[in-house]
Amino acid sequence: MTIRVHLSTGCSYAFERDELDPEAHRRALLDLAERLGLRLRTTGQVAVRLALSVSYADGSTTQRSRILAEPTAHTPALRADAYDLYERLGLQRARVRAISLRVELTETHNAVQQLLLDPADGKRRGIERAADRARARFGEHAVGPGALARPRA
Numbered sequence: 001m002t003i004r005v006h007l008s009t010g011c012s013y014a015f016e017r018d019e020l021d022p023e024a025h026r027r028a029l030l031d032l033a034e035r036l037g038l039r040l041r042t043t044g045q046v047a048v049r050l051a052l053s054v055s056y057a058d059g060s061t062t063q064r065s066r067i068l069a070e071p072t073a074h075t076p077a078l079r080a081d082a083y084d085l086y087e088r089l090g091l092q093r094a095r096v097r098a099i100s101l102r103v104e105l106t107e108t109h110n111a112v113q114q115l116l117l118d119p120a121d122g123k124r125r126g127i128e129r130a131a132d133r134a135r136a137r138f139g140e141h142a143v144g145p146g147a148l149a150r151p152r153a
Helices: 022-043 075-089 119-138
Strands: 007-019 045-056 061-072 096-107
Touching (some): 075 119
């Protein structure tokens, strides 16, 4: 008899007020994908399933999940799948209170990765590794997407 343990991790983004703007929802998803990707890469794990949970002002929640095309800790892949799950909800003028992403994990050595001949993918992964080194040295917020930049007070 084999016992299979499903490990998972996740993070949430709570809006200061009920948020109607789909671009604010997408920025929250970008932030969550960035945080999850970094967490996965620093712990040597990869995601095999991604789940999205959206909480609304009336207290209801919608959840969607999918098995990923391949195990990954690559932030752009997590972000693309998160955006797709969000788009499939078909929200129109929804008052969103919070968004959460959760991933089911496996150890990196248990994952098989398709070799790609796309030089652009290699560059993106190289940039991601450099950004991870900068975050390790200067702090979590040292490097990030411009869409998440906040003006200094």
